Amino acid sequence: MTPLTATAVGKRYRTRWAVRDCSFSLPEGKVVALLGANGAGKSTLLRMAAGLVRPTTGELSVFGTPLRGRIHPDVSFLAQNRPLYRDLTVRELVRVGAAMNDRWSADRVREVLALQAGVDHDAKVRTLSAGSVTQVAIAMALGRLPRLLLLDEPLADLDPLAREETLRIIMAEVADRGTTVVMSSHVLADLREVCDHMLLVDEGRVQVDGDVEEVLARHRVLVGPVTDESTVEGELVSATRTQRQSTLLLKDAGPAPEGWAGAEPDLDSLVMGYLRASRERRASAQRG
Amino acid sequence: MLTGVIEFRIDRHSGVSTYMQIVHQVRQAMRLGLLTSGDRLPSAREVVDATAVNPNTVLKAYRELEREGLVEGRRGLGTFVTKSLATEATAGDDAPLRRELGRWMGSAREGGLVVEDVDALYSAVRDEHYPAEERS
Amino acid sequence: MIWASLRLQRLQLLTLLGTLVVGAGVIVLLRSNMIDALDSAQIAHCVRAADQCVAPDGAVKAFRTTWSTPFETAQLLIIGLPALIGVFIGAPLFALELEQGTHVLAFTQSVSRTRWMLSKLVVALVPALVVLVVLQHLVGWWLDAAGSLGPLYNGPFNRVNFAIQGVSPLGYALFAFALGTFLGALTRRTLAAMTAGLVAFVVVRFAVSGLVTGSVFAERRATAVGEVPEQRESGLVLTTGWLDASGQAVPSDRASVLNQACKTTPGGSPNTEEGYLACLRESGFAQNYWDVIPDSRAWQVHLVDVAVFGVLAVVLLAGTTWALRRQS
Known part of the structure; x- marks a missing residue:
């Protein structure tokens, strides 16, 4: 049973579509990177998956159950602004979590909080560092013993040490419980090394969806003379050209023709290629 | 209590994928005799605790090593090294070739060579003897 | 869930508790001081009927002068509490x-x-209402002791007396609270909700009064x-x-013309009685009449009052539910 399935999901805010016609199905037990520029629709997608926002069109299912305006019991959600009661102590906050949930493991929360150095359980949340706040928020999310963990920009605003600690908490959850994790980020470097599945959205649409290795293996970067692009086979994603040289990102490319050099792209150039392509489409659409 | 014998060092900025780094490091440790038959590889959770990498990646690397016939997963127990890649020539501090190289390094240093010089010399000589097309 | 709501409302609950303890203490103290003052001025018996009692010269007037401020303050407290509940607890x-x-x-928990x-509403509202009702009755108990030497002299339909008696304060508090929560859920801005809530409460509170709707309880009295x-x-x-003669009320404009005409003789000089x-x-004109709500029916008018504000409160709470349901 797939943790999260979207079928033609769209969300319109007044006149603007934040997400449109999104269809995908996430594999179980994977770490999914939800990538895209700021405002690409990542947060809206996650908030819909968490049952906070109802889609305007289409339907989302979590573990086979269609969402009906409230969170699925097996899902935990970390919002981008880390909403926590700031006047409560960590201990009180955890107790609030217990009070608001049918299934709750205080042990799990304690365990997660113990993974990091020194969050004082009697400290008020407002006195904690950004890193500690994120980690407490994640600990609260894990207290629900989720099978699907939705994290909106979990690493934003964290210093390198806190980033490492936070990733360790998330990865330990994957190792211990086989939880499926969806993490969004507008900074690719944050997720490059930890994801095994990617979902690239831009302009509210899914651009790339698949296992990272497989996606990379299906693409080629070809560099060759600008005058002779006709010999290149494959589906052109995007291209950058100088006076003499073309750099092409291709999907399902044929072998590199004479005079061209080919290589598998790295994740950065793949993502950049797709984002550039969608930006160009948008620009040309605006020109009419 | 079984504990992993080695620890992985993951360099996030090397451009080499985590998966490949793990495979390489296991192979390397086996060649150097740090890992021999019967040793247990660190569990995914242990690797996560040490390096915060994706446990799925660790398991994938182990599957690759298993496919190469270097290790074997035993249900509920962990992943174990099944053979030894170390030879007399590479394993141990007093292997003859190693001692020879040690002497060479010693004289390079005495001769005033800096580490970049040594690396350049080493790679040049290595490439002479091991042409690129022969390497895997 | 109740524990969570209690913890989140802790500041407000402690403030309420403080208000209750201090308020009750002060009222009990003032009441006992007042009774001593009545005794020492030898006017304790005037409590029943201040107009007809025999008392030392100027003692009644002096008492009223001294005690009018404490009385007014207590009345103001009971009149103001609903607004405070709306502004500081509801909004x-x-x-x-x-x-x-x-x-x-909260929305992403089970x-x-x-x-x-509901749990937030109950935890916030019930203690506030309890404190209000207790203080209201303590003030009532104190003012009763002053009898006609105090504000009760003005009768239960005096606007101020009416506002602090019966179930009316409960209705106002319910309404103010519901108004605050609704505006809070709608604007999502605490300060805006507090300000708008206060203004809206004051306006509605004075525009809608049970005294007006209570006129269904008016009884017609007439004399020849x-x-x-x-x-x-x-x-x-x-x-x-x-x-x-047929018992129909004469339209007031016609009545005043005729009445005016009768005050003078056809000759133009003032008429005799x-x-x-x-x-x-x-x-x-056959009879004089007047429509009156007797004091004895005041409790019914209070019921109408609380019903009017209660219905408004229910509508506003339904609005709050609606606003929170569509909130994402």
């Missing part, structure tokens, strides 16, 4: 969560939005023209006028 209840985004935390909302009633019962007189009354009878 921030959801606005603060929406403003700080913590509703997202507890349903409805249960979350020229006859003086033996004793007018105490109550709130809403209208006065004349009835014609007998002439005036005879003129009235000839003009078709």
Whole structure:
């Protein structure tokens, strides 16, 4: 049973579509990177998956159950602004979590909080560092013993040490419980090394969806003379050209023709290629 | 209590994928005799605790090593090294070739060579003897 | 869930508790001081009927001068409490969560939005109402002890007395609270909800009064023209006028023209009492009437009052539910 399935999901805010016609199905037990520029629709997608926002069109299912305006019991959600009661102590906050949930493991929360150095359980949340706040928020999310963990920009605003600690908490959850994790980020470097599945959205649409290795293996970067692009086979994603040289990102490319050099792209150039392509489409659409 | 014998060092900025780094490091440790038959590889959770990498990646690397016939997963127990890649020539501090190289390094240093010089010399000589097309 | 709501309302609950303890202490103290003052001024017996009692010269006047400020302060407390409950407890209840985004935390736990909302409402509202009712009755107990030497002299339909008696304060508090929560859920801004809530409460509170709607309880009294009633019962007189021979009320504009005409003789000189009354009878006026709500029915008017504000509160709470349901 797939943790999260979207079928033609769209969300319109007044006149603007934040997400449109999104269809995908996430594999179980994977770490999914939800990538895209700021405002690409990542947060809206996650908030819909968490049952906070109802889609305007289409339907989302979590573990086979269609969402009906409230969170699925097996899902935990970390919002981008880390909403926590700031006047409560960590201990009180955890107790609030217990009070608001049918299934709750205080042990799990304690365990997660113990993974990091020194969050004082009697400290008020407002006195904690950004890193500690994120980690407490994640600990609260894990207290629900989720099978699907939705994290909106979990690493934003964290210093390198806190980033490492936070990733360790998330990865330990994957190792211990086989939880499926969806993490969004507008900074690719944050997720490059930890994801095994990617979902690239831009302009509210899914651009790339698949296992990272497989996606990379299906693409080629070809560099060759600008005058002779006709010999290149494959589906052109995007291209950058100088006076003499073309750099092409291709999907399902044929072998590199004479005079061209080919290589598998790295994740950065793949993502950049797709984002550039969608930006160009948008620009040309605006020109009419 | 079984504990992993080695620890992985993951360099996030090397451009080499985590998966490949793990495979390489296991192979390397086996060649150097740090890992021999019967040793247990660190569990995914242990690797996560040490390096915060994706446990799925660790398991994938182990599957690759298993496919190469270097290790074997035993249900509920962990992943174990099944053979030894170390030879007399590479394993141990007093292997003859190693001692020879040690002497060479010693004289390079005495001769005033800096580490970049040594690396350049080493790679040049290595490439002479091991042409690129022969390497895997 | 109740524990969570209690913890989140801790500041407000402690403030309420403080208000209750201090308020009750002060009222009990003032009441006992006042009774001592009545005794030492030898006017304790005037409490029943201040107008008819025999007392040392100026003692009643002096007492009233000294005690009017404490009385007014106590009345103001009971009149003001509902507004304070609306502003400081109702308005921030959801606005603060929406403003700080913590509703997202609540909405992504197992507890349903409805249960979350209800538990917050109950935990915030019930203690506030308890404190209000207790203080209201303590003030009532104190003012009763002052009897007609105090504000009760003005009767239960005096606007201030009416506002602090019976179930009316409960209705106002319920309404103010619901108004605050609704505006908070709608604006998602604590300060805006507090300000708008206060203004809206004051406006509605004065525009809608149970005294107006309570006129269904008015009873018509009438005497023949020229006859003086033996004793007018105490109550709130809403209208006065004349009835014609068939018992119908004479329209007031016509009545005042005729009445004016009867005050002078055809010759133009002021009419005598007998002439005036005879003129009235000839003009078709048979009886004097007045519509009055007797003091004894005040409790019914309070019920109407609480019903009106209660219905408004229910509508506003339904609005709050709606606003929170569509909140994402």
